[in-house]
Amino acid sequence: MADPILEVKNLHVHFETHDGTAEVINGIDFAIDRGETAALVGETGCGKSVTVKSIMGLLPSATIPEGEIRYKGEDVLSLSDAERHSRRGKEMSMIMQDPMTSLNPVLTVGEQMMDVLKWQGRPRLSLSKLVRDALSTGAKAEHRKRAIEMLGEVEISAPERVFESYPVELSGGMRQRVLIAIALLSEPDLLIADEPGTALDVTTEAKVLDLLDELVEERDTSVLYITHDLGVAREVSDRINVMYAGEIVEQAPTADLFANPQHPYTRGLLESIPTLSTGIGDGIEGHLPDYTNPPAGCRFADRCPHAEPDCHEAYPYPRQTGPDHATACHLFDGLPARERHESLAAERVDIGTAPWLSAGGDTHSGDAPGDISADGGTDQ
Amino acid sequence: MNDSAYTTESTAAAQRDRDLDDPMVTVENLKKHFPLFEGIFQKKAGEVRAVDGVSFSIAEGETFGLVGESGSGKTTTGRSMLRLTEPTSGRVEIDGQNVVDLSDGELKRFRRNMQIVHQDPASSLNPRHRVKSIIEAPLKIHDYGDSEARLERVEELLDMVDLPREFMYRYPGQLSGGQKQRVGIARAVALNPKFVVLDEPTSALDVSVQARIINILEEIQDEFGITYLFITHDLSLLKNVADRIGVMYLGRLVEVGDVDSVFGSPQHPYSRALLSAISTISEEDELAKPDRITLDGEVPDPREKPSGCAFRSRCAHEFDACAVEEPELYDRGPDQVSRCFLHDDRFEEGAEWE
Ligand SMILES: Nc1ncnc2c1ncn2[C@@H]1O[C@H](COP(=O)(O)OP(=O)(O)OP(=O)(O)O)[C@@H](O)[C@H]1O
Numbered sequence A: 001m002a003d004p005i006l007e008v009k010n011l012h013v014h015f016e017t018h019d020g021t022a023e024v025i026n027g028i029d030f031a032i033d034r035g036e037t038a039a040l041v042g043e044t045g046c047g048k049s050v051t052v053k054s055i056m057g058l059l060p061s062a063t064i065p066e067g068e069i070r071y072k073g074e075d076v077l078s079l080s081d082a083e084r085h086s087r088r089g090k091e092m093s094m095i096m097q098d099p100m101t102s103l104n105p106v107l108t109v110g111e112q113m114m115d116v117l118k119w120q121g122r123p124r125l126s127l128s129k130l131v132r133d134a135l136s137t138g139a140k141a142e143h144r145k146r147a148i149e150m151l152g153e154v155e156i157s158a159p160e161r162v163f164e165s166y167p168v169e170l171s172g173g174m175r176q177r178v179l180i181a182i183a184l185l186s187e188p189d190l191l192i193a194d195e196p197g198t199a200l201d202v203t204t205e206a207k208v209l210d211l212l213d214e215l216v217e218e219r220d221t222s223v224l225y226i227t228h229d230l231g232v233a234r235e236v237s238d239r240i241n242v243m244y245a246g247e248i249v250e251q252a253p254t255a256d257l258f259a260n261p262q263h264p265y266t267r268g269l270l271e272s273i274p275t276l277s278t279g280i281g282d283g284i285e286g287h288l289p290d291y292t293n294p295p296a297g298c299r300f301a302d303r304c305p306h307a308e309p310d311c312h313e314a315y316p317y318p319r320q321t322g323p324d325h326a327t328a329c330h331l332f333d334g335l336p337a338r339e340r341h342e343s344l345a346a347e348r349v350d351i352g353t354a355p356w357l358s359a360g361g362d363t364h365s366g367d368a369p370g371d372i373s374a375d376g377g378t379d380q
Numbered sequence B: 001m002n003d004s005a006y007t008t009e010s011t012a013a014a015q016r017d018r019d020l021d022d023p024m025v026t027v028e029n030l031k032k033h034f035p036l037f038e039g040i041f042q043k044k045a046g047e048v049r050a051v052d053g054v055s056f057s058i059a060e061g062e063t064f065g066l067v068g069e070s071g072s073g074k075t076t077t078g079r080s081m082l083r084l085t086e087p088t089s090g091r092v093e094i095d096g097q098n099v100v101d102l103s104d105g106e107l108k109r110f111r112r113n114m115q116i117v118h119q120d121p122a123s124s125l126n127p128r129h130r131v132k133s134i135i136e137a138p139l140k141i142h143d144y145g146d147s148e149a150r151l152e153r154v155e156e157l158l159d160m161v162d163l164p165r166e167f168m169y170r171y172p173g174q175l176s177g178g179q180k181q182r183v184g185i186a187r188a189v190a191l192n193p194k195f196v197v198l199d200e201p202t203s204a205l206d207v208s209v210q211a212r213i214i215n216i217l218e219e220i221q222d223e224f225g226i227t228y229l230f231i232t233h234d235l236s237l238l239k240n241v242a243d244r245i246g247v248m249y250l251g252r253l254v255e256v257g258d259v260d261s262v263f264g265s266p267q268h269p270y271s272r273a274l275l276s277a278i279s280t281i282s283e284e285d286e287l288a289k290p291d292r293i294t295l296d297g298e299v300p301d302p303r304e305k306p307s308g309c310a311f312r313s314r315c316a317h318e319f320d321a322c323a324v325e326e327p328e329l330y331d332r333g334p335d336q337v338s339r340c341f342l343h344d345d346r347f348e349e350g351a352e353w354e
């Protein structure tokens, strides 16, 4: 991490709910380099949107008892609302998960896109109508052209019509692409995309991903891509952060993660990727824990096939399992990935090693995902 | 006739014919055209023919899958069938009742039998209502028990969609994307309706939760004989949930058939292209699916549909006849039809198309 554009350190996010304080995000750390595409992957409800909304400052009802979010070295949590607002758009831009709620229903797509172009990086002071009036005709025509071009680039087949349409007049996939187009128009340095492909068919999604790629190449944009689909993460990202119940349980460069998946949760996710031949699969048994009463030790213990009694007690701090690979599981040795866990590491919990790694253990290796057993063929 | 396979097959076909003779849902020549307005006087300037003559039937307790690219008219079809948007013309019969003819009052009562899971979960849930009153709403409207019975039902439904019961007291804004989607599902099936439109019902869900939700939907389908229209762009999912499917292109169905026939041997050039694009992660699957056919060109603007076959501007097999008139649906199997001139003996172009 030579020159990270974004650094999240020991972030905790809590909510007050009907049944007590929900400790949703529990001490996560990750960073994104300039020009890098990082993915945040995990099941529904694991805290992906909460994480990125905290980065954008879009969670008025949350408390952040601990943690740091640094954007270009600056701690954004200590900024005022106005200062944070001024960084949205040109600096950081986000494609929200709910297209309808993030588009303004009473403005046409065109009006919303022109706003972005007009107010790029400037604090938003006036109503959009004033904005439109203030535009000189020349700039206006150019902005219009640029906006329509961008709609075409996200594979919208009738860009002029969509430009004149209100959000309700569009199909689900069109709305999602309008959001993507708006985010790209502002040419941000950091683009956060929260499940931007859920309403798109694979062909369209692939084209939109290519477009993101181009942007990254051309403008050195950094991207944080959120998805519940490891297959998509594999296609888009340089690095993957696997999230489970508000914690990052494994992080590694994408190729590394697929070649050598370590955390039992990551492995479960990989095994449950549906294929045409296997049907929809069953996924991982069990449920996310209750955030208002989270387990003391490993949050995955109730669902983990390798859990030992110690796992329920001791927090499996993330440990360095390779030069650029960290895993939060007691099955792995390694120095703590974060300094703050050094004292925890002093009392190592010994639950043995991962069964799929133990020498001569041939019982599991056959069906382990991404298995790269070196001794294939030699029986001893 | 020596082989039993023949008899089984024809029995199955006969069974299908019987079911489809008396379908739960019949759609005939359904159209929905949205007018386009222009200028300050809002002069009518053309129309978007989002759904342009769609016909299909679904037998009771069956799942009919609808696929097609974004903007092809899937949501509009589902919404017009339930009259959430007024159809321009056509006939929609659900459980023997022509829905298009119902008066507002009758329609309100009939809604008990037909529900929808909206594509955009966030905007279909009232942000100022707690989950409990959202799920309870249909129960209240249709006089389902007293408040205690309704509470019990809400709890049961939350269990069903894999959400903690305490979520009853939350507002939609306090839920994740996938959690909102499941509240929408719970609300739709609250009254065990006869017919449910599921519009991309699991798009925000990961594999594990999706599998559980699909299982539940299938269980209640078996138990109560619910009929589903399942809209999704996820073909691998569709293959697993649908009994029959329809492939939609620019407001028209270009291929309809039972799921095994359409997946096993897609007939329309568009269906073939769609199926070839299924994303896979395993090598086995790569081998099992047809070579990838990339579609040239863009989906045309539905205001300016090409003459003749609407798929013409992107079809690699286009020939003279395709520009002249629109092909009819040709029989391509016991339960498979396809709208393409390649199936017509009059033209030699179709000779090598199997
Ligand atoms: N405002 C809030 N108040 C209370 N709890 C909340 C709030 N927002 C989110 N949560 C809870 O935090 C958890 C994580 O939510 P988040 O939206 O981050 O999930 P996600 O990983 O984005 O899931 P999905 O893939 O379904 O969108 C969920 O259990 C959710 O119910």
Ligand SMILES: Nc1ncnc2c1ncn2[C@@H]1O[C@H](COP(=O)(O)OP(=O)(O)OP(=O)(O)O)[C@@H](O)[C@H]1O
Binding pocket: A168, A169, A170, A171, A172, A173, A174, A199, B034, B048, B049, B050, B068, B069, B070, B071, B072, B073, B074, B075, B076, B077, B119, B233, B302
């Ligand atoms: N209220 C409306 N007014 C005008 N046009 C509309 C309206 N609703 C839908 N349309 C248009 O009808 C066409 C079909 O939209 P529909 O929502 O049915 O597509 P879809 O197949 O569901 O696509 P997706 O997969 O993206 O959800 C689109 O071109 C859309 O812009």
Ligand code: SF4
Binding pocket: A263, A264, A265, A298, A299, A300, A301, A302, A304, A305, A306, A307, A308, A311, A316, A328, A329, A330, A331
């Ligand atoms: S710490 Fe224990 S319970 Fe948690 S993932 Fe590792 S083996 Fe499983």
Ligand code: SF4
Binding pocket: B269, B270, B309, B310, B311, B312, B315, B316, B317, B318, B319, B322, B327, B339, B340, B341, B342
């Ligand atoms: S009718 Fe012609 S243009 Fe249309 S799908 Fe068939 S071959 Fe292609």
Ligand SMILES: [Mg+2]
Binding pocket: A048, A049, A050, A097, A194, B176, B177, B178
């Ligand atoms: Mg989310």
Ligand SMILES: [Mg+2]
Binding pocket: A171, A172, A173, B074, B075, B076, B119, B199
């Ligand atoms: Mg739709």
